[in-house]
Amino acid sequence: MKKSLLLVILMMVVVGMNAQPTKRRVTTSNAAAQAAQQKKQQTVSDRASMSFPTAAEMPEDVVWKRDIYRTLDLMQDKNAPLYYPVEPIGRQVNLFTYLFRLMLTGRITAYTYKLDGVESFEAKDKLAVKDVLDRYGIYYEEKDGKYTVENNDVPSAEVTRYYIKESVYLDQRTGTFSTKVTAICPVLMRGADEWGGDATPYPLFWVNYDDVAPWLAKLPMMASNYNNVNNMTADDYFTMNRYEGRIYKTNNMQGRALANYCKTDSDMVKEQKKIENEISLFQNNVWGHLSHEDSLRIARQDSIAAAQGKQKNVKAKSTTTASRSSSSARASRSSSAGKSGGSSSSAPRVSVRRQRR
Numbered sequence: 001m002k003k004s005l006l007l008v009i010l011m012m013v014v015v016g017m018n019a020q021p022t023k024r025r026v027t028t029s030n031a032a033a034q035a036a037q038q039k040k041q042q043t044v045s046d047r048a049s050m051s052f053p054t055a056a057e058m059p060e061d062v063v064w065k066r067d068i069y070r071t072l073d074l075m076q077d078k079n080a081p082l083y084y085p086v087e088p089i090g091r092q093v094n095l096f097t098y099l100f101r102l103m104l105t106g107r108i109t110a111y112t113y114k115l116d117g118v119e120s121f122e123a124k125d126k127l128a129v130k131d132v133l134d135r136y137g138i139y140y141e142e143k144d145g146k147y148t149v150e151n152n153d154v155p156s157a158e159v160t161r162y163y164i165k166e167s168v169y170l171d172q173r174t175g176t177f178s179t180k181v182t183a184i185c186p187v188l189m190r191g192a193d194e195w196g197g198d199a200t201p202y203p204l205f206w207v208n209y210d211d212v213a214p215w216l217a218k219l220p221m222m223a224s225n226y227n228n229v230n231n232m233t234a235d236d237y238f239t240m241n242r243y244e245g246r247i248y249k250t251n252n253m254q255g256r257a258l259a260n261y262c263k264t265d266s267d268m269v270k271e272q273k274k275i276e277n278e279i280s281l282f283q284n285n286v287w288g289h290l291s292h293e294d295s296l297r298i299a300r301q302d303s304i305a306a307a308q309g310k311q312k313n314v315k316a317k318s319t320t321t322a323s324r325s326s327s328s329a330r331a332s333r334s335s336s337a338g339k340s341g342g343s344s345s346s347a348p349r350v351s352v353r354r355q356r357r
Helices: 002-045 077-082 095-104 129-135 209-216 234-239 265-285 292-339
Strands: 064-073 141-143 146-148 161-171 176-190 200-203 245-250
Touching (some): 064 077, 064 265, 095 176, 095 209, 129 146, 209 234
Antiparallel strands (some): 064 245, 141 146, 161 176
16 A cells, blocks of 8 residues: 555656656747747848948037038939939839838838927827828828828829938047938928919928938939939938038027028028038138138138128219219209300300419
8 A cells, every 4th residue: 555655656756747847848938939029020120220230320418519400402403313203113212202101101200390390209299190191182091090092192293392400510539520410301392373373381290310211221312314323322312411402490599590580582591601601610620620821811801802892882982972973063053054044055154364464
């Protein structure tokens, strides 16, 4: 009886010893499979980022930075690569169609364009795709929470302008200046009539450039009319600052755009040139790169410009004085003619005084 009891206990111990590692192996296998699945999902979601070389980020502790907002007119030659082809041709698409598709499929996030024009990439400012489609009358089909828009319904032909924000900064670690695009906003131009009326701009949404940079690195672009090879990407285009745009706003303490304090178009152009010159002069002078001869040349140009301005003022004053003198002379002659009887043919009276001998 005792032997039987010991035999049963021994069998139970052996069974327990064999079963425990099996359970551990199953648990370990499940954990490994779950980790592999998570890794696979993360790899799929980050595939674009993994294949994109990480661009140098702007340090947060830079000693000097100036934020500038520009408007890009896609009808200009330098900005044309962002606009053509207007409709997709094979795998070639323009920038807006590309961004619109990424937004439609949830790969990138769009943010609301506010009335003050300042971008905000906070969660509360995220823009729903349906709001964009409904607000601007873009035809779509919805199925299972997914939106489908045909190529001919994408308003890429009407997006002829972009707003971009760029930061010009001095990196004290490397002692170099850099210009980095930080935000992009496509602008829909509608309302132009056949009588030459101006179109009304409708800024659609802001996108964070760092979010779309991995995708822009996959968008090939044609950079020249003389070389039809797609030898650059959209990220190269923005990183190398190949665009050309007019300044319409800078970050300032008053939060004002140029249009708020420039009354005329000429004032606007002067202010834009002034900002460009301020940045250029700061870059040239911060490390003393401006030679003595260049300093003298700039000072000479400034003095010449000032002298020309004074000369114009003197000419204007002399012209005004001369016109006033001529007017006075004409008035005196007409007065003399009136006293002599109004006859223009009568000779003036001349008196001769003889000299005594």
